[in-house]
Amino acid sequence: MSRPRFIQIHSLASYPGTLLNRDDAGLAKRLPFGGTVRTRVSSQALKRRWRFAGMADHASAARVPHALQGLNVPMGDRSKDLVKHALLPQALEGLPPLHETVLVKLSDAINIALYGKNGADPKARQALFFGHPETAYLQGLVRTLAQTLTQDTALLASTEKAPDKKAIKAIEDLIKEQLDPLKDNLRTLAANTSGAAGLESALFGRMVTSDPRANVDAPVHVAHAFTVHAIEQELDYVTAVDDLRQQSEDGEAGSAGIFDIELTSGLFYSYVAIDVAMLVANLGDDAALAGQVVDRLVQLIARTSPGAKKGSTAPYAHAEFMLVEAGDDQPRTLANAFRNAVQPRGDVFGRSVQALQDHLANLDRAYGMHTRRQQLSVTPPALDGVDSVGLSALCDSLRQQVEAA
Known part of the structure; x- marks a missing residue:
């Protein structure tokens, strides 16, 4: 097994009734793609969440098995x-x-x-x-x-x-x-x-x-996540109740404020590419450390959610699907599998995996297959011809590939 030049992580994660990433007007960030407006989560929001996972203090980071802080490598601000x-x-x-x-x-x-x-x-x-x-x-x-x-x-x-x-x-x-x-x-x-x-x-x-x-060049390249289908949103009509006014004898209804909050739902596609050679170089040519970093980063991508509006939407989800590729060819996103938006009804997940299957097959026919692939799929379907493993086995395999000479 030789060390790959690049690792690519494609994932699908579903969130119901959330507001994962807001713009300056307090609305969900959007992305027009393929003639359809999608819900978006910025790469900056994703990276910040990965950086601060388990970072309340060093002790709490140690309790999060996949936290970057648990590597005992100097962090930054x-x-x-x-x-x-x-x-x-x-x-x-x-x-x-x-x-x-x-x-x-x-x-x-x-x-x-x-x-x-x-x-x-x-x-x-x-x-x-x-x-x-x-x-x-x-x-x-x-x-x-x-x-x-x-x-x-x-x-x-x-x-x-x-x-x-x-x-x-x-x-x-x-x-x-x-x-x-x-x-x-x-x-x-x-x-x-x-x-x-x-x-x-x-x-x-x-x-x-x-x-x-x-300057330090970035070996980890993070795309903005977006929904595979058109944006699905709802304005949540919210009233803040004034408990003391409600209990008074003057007949007041007790409302202290009325608001509209946008909520969205969706199945998000996210994509991360890692330049393994550059990562190893940035870490002082420590391949073992680079392998641990890749292990934890994939864990974070799969298991860590953007943290917006936690108290009112509980925006927690794990990836339902991951495809990991390792190879030497220039990375390429699979986002174009969703250039034609998936219909947001029925088996959205199944149609999304099929869209990935078809697009990947077309790319392989045109350019050949030059990557080693493994996948994680919580529920059927999964990609044909790709080994399905659990997250632990997936990360172990990637770590061993990065550590290889």
Whole structure:
């Protein structure tokens, strides 16, 4: 068995009466495809859910067998305000308070070093992924700088007067000198930390417009999920009852609000492609770790649902069907099996699997069959000529293929 260049995961999952992913108007996200409007779940929403599965704390992650956090690999955080939330509070802890003018200069300088020349303006910053090793390195660097500044009593908050222009210039020069290791932005952090960018960046990539050399290419490519049939929606008429008004003697009905909430139902097709060679490279050429990552990622795709409106719709479902392909040819989606929308009545699942069967057969006749295939199917039908296995066996097989030399 040789390691495949690509792994492709196709899945079907059904959700009744939910609002999995909303737009800015509070309505379900949509996708016109093949002349039919479908319900959609964005790739960003899917990836975020996979990232945070079991992430309430490390102990809870350990209890979720397929959580990415359970791999004990450094994770990361995406933020426009790393300096405010993760650097300055830790750097200044236990030190004499600095004068507000000094704090502003310090904060602006660090933000510019990390986020680029316009980094002092929060609105101009790009939200970046920072791996936990990167954050730890930065915390140590800023801590050292803060300790140096607090040694000058003229720069402390207890000083009545703000630093004059000469002192400000000296502060700026000192900060610039101390932050010199960051002159090349995040790229230099890789030389100071192991797995600097974090597991999320190793999977889903990182783009740094202020320093393209700090970019990380994404080996995991996630398509937007969409319903195989036309959108099915209903406006749910909701009244919020005011318990105290209802109990009063003034005859009020007790309504505290009236709302319309859109609910949708549907069978969603989702598609994920993994560049195995790039994933192994992003993980420091650790094929065993890459195999575990693929194992857990497939588990997450099959078993983790988008988390919107949990309290009012319980949007939990497992994939009812998965087709996994491994091979060296360029990946290709099977979404076009549903370019002609499936009729949303009767055996929708059966017709959807048949549409996949027909489309896959057409592709094989045109291009040949160049992938190893396995499938998981909760209920009949399943694809002809493809081994059917359980999720555990499916993931074991993929892990062994990734680990192969």
